[in-house]
Amino acid sequence: MLLGYLKLKRFVIITFTLLSTLMVNAQVQVEAKIDSIAIFIGQQTQMVVNVTAKRNSRIQFPTFQRSQYITPGVEVLCSAPADTSMTDNDMMTVSKSFTLTSFDEKLYAIPGMKVKVDGKEYQANQLALKVVTLDVDTLHPNQFFPPKDVQDNPFDWKEWAPAFWLSLVVLILCVVFVYLVIRLKQNKPIVMHIKVIKIEPPHKKALNAIDKLRSERTTSADDQKTYYTQLTDVIRQYIADRFGFNAKEMTSSEILFRLKENGDQKMIDELKELFTTADLVKFAKYSTLLNENDLNLVNAVKFIDQTKIEGKPTEERVVPKLSENDIKSRTNRVYIKTAMVVFGALIIIIVGYVIYHICLLME
Numbered sequence: 214m215l216l217g218y219l220k221l222k223r224f225v226i227i228t229f230t231l232l233s234t235l236m237v238n239a240q241v242q243v244e245a246k247i248d249s250i251a252i253f254i255g256q257q258t259q260m261v262v263n264v265t266a267k268r269n270s271r272i273q274f275p276t277f278q279r280s281q282y283i284t285p286g287v288e289v290l291c292s293a294p295a296d297t298s299m300t301d302n303d304m305m306t307v308s309k310s311f312t313l314t315s316f317d318e319k320l321y322a323i324p325g326m327k328v329k330v331d332g333k334e335y336q337a338n339q340l341a342l343k344v345v346t347l348d349v350d351t352l353h354p355n356q357f358f359p360p361k362d363v364q365d366n367p368f369d370w371k372e373w374a375p376a377f378w379l380s381l382v383v384l385i386l387c388v389v390f391v392y393l394v395i396r397l398k399q400n401k402p403i404v405m406h407i408k409v410i411k412i413e414p415p416h417k418k419a420l421n422a423i424d425k426l427r428s429e430r431t432t433s434a435d436d437q438k439t440y441y442t443q444l445t446d447v448i449r450q451y452i453a454d455r456f457g458f459n460a461k462e463m464t465s466s467e468i469l470f471r472l473k474e475n476g477d478q479k480m481i482d483e484l485k486e487l488f489t490t491a492d493l494v495k496f497a498k499y500s501t502l503l504n505e506n507d508l509n510l511v512n513a514v515k516f517i518d519q520t521k522i523e524g525k526p527t528e529e530r531v532v533p534k535l536s537e538n539d540i541k542s543r544t545n546r547v548y549i550k551t552a553m554v555v556f557g558a559l560i561i562i563i564v565g566y567v568i569y570h571i572c573l574l575m576e
Contacts, residue, residue, distance in 0.1 A: 274292075290314055
């Protein structure tokens with residue numbers, strides 16, 4: 214009974230050990246591939262060894278010196294750095310490439326490359342490489358020729374003609390562009406100075422003149438004549454500015470007749486009384502009373518207040534008028550600038566195309 218138990222325990226331990234070993238080995242895979250299984254003598258081929266193992270595993274590939282034989286007759290010229298890529302299930306694949314060549318005609322068996330993973334050695338699958346030679350006609354040795362020297366490509370005018378003619382066009386466009394720049398500098402721009410003139414409304418101008426006249430007024434006969442002359446001149450100037458007819462060259466009756474078309478009769482009667490008094494003082498040596506002067510002054514101010522127009526602009530922009538030569542010069546500048554933009558764009562486009570075409574020819 215005890216002997217049977219010991220045999221069973223031994224069997225379980227051996228089975229568990231074998232299964233663990235198989236599971237570890239199943240996690241590590243080493244596979245070798247070759248680009249071409251047949252090459253000519255002296256040609257090269259790439260052998261790639263892929264190792265799949267757990268992440269962070271330490272993988273060691275065998276190292277070869279330059280022209281070292283991997284198997285008798287097959288040389289390892291060089292090896293590329295290993296390339297690592299991560300896969301699913303916490304695994305990774307490490308690939309390393311080896312360049313092989315051979316100079317003997319034969320079918321070679323390349324043994325599986327041995328790779329160490331975490332200190333344990335694994336072996337890849339075996340590969341085959343066939344090396345063949347070229348058929349040589351030994352019966353006609355006179356047909357063998359020495360190797361030719363390196364020769365430059367012959368110059369083909371058809372390939373370079375577009376670049377040449379376009380370069381000539383660019384040169385002509387540059388000359389025209391420079392000419393336009395010179396013309397633009399010679400044709401100086403026209404600077405227009407716009408004047409802003411302050412305009413005093415007719416009623417303000419007239420009221421200011423009346424205020425000045427009131428402060429200088431005296432009572433002598435000669436002064437009365439001067440006073441009424443100045444007062445009627447202010448009114449005439451106001452009427453000319455306000456109603457637009459030349460009241461300064463008209464008689465009193467002509468002025469009143471023209472005003473009847475725009476004013477009411479009461480306003481005209483008050484103005485008529487002012488003109489009548491002024492004519493008597495100036496021409497008949499009539500002497501007025503002090504209150505009469507004040508009344509005429511009040512009538513003048515009232516007439517101005519009743520006929521004034523408010524809300525008119527107090528500034529006027531005076532734009533100088535251009536002559537025909539100035540207009541022609543300004544038009545020429547616009548044409549020159551437009552032509553400069555067009556020619557400049559053409560130069561940039563053609564130069565870019567020529568450079569691109571030359572780069573293609575130089576490749």
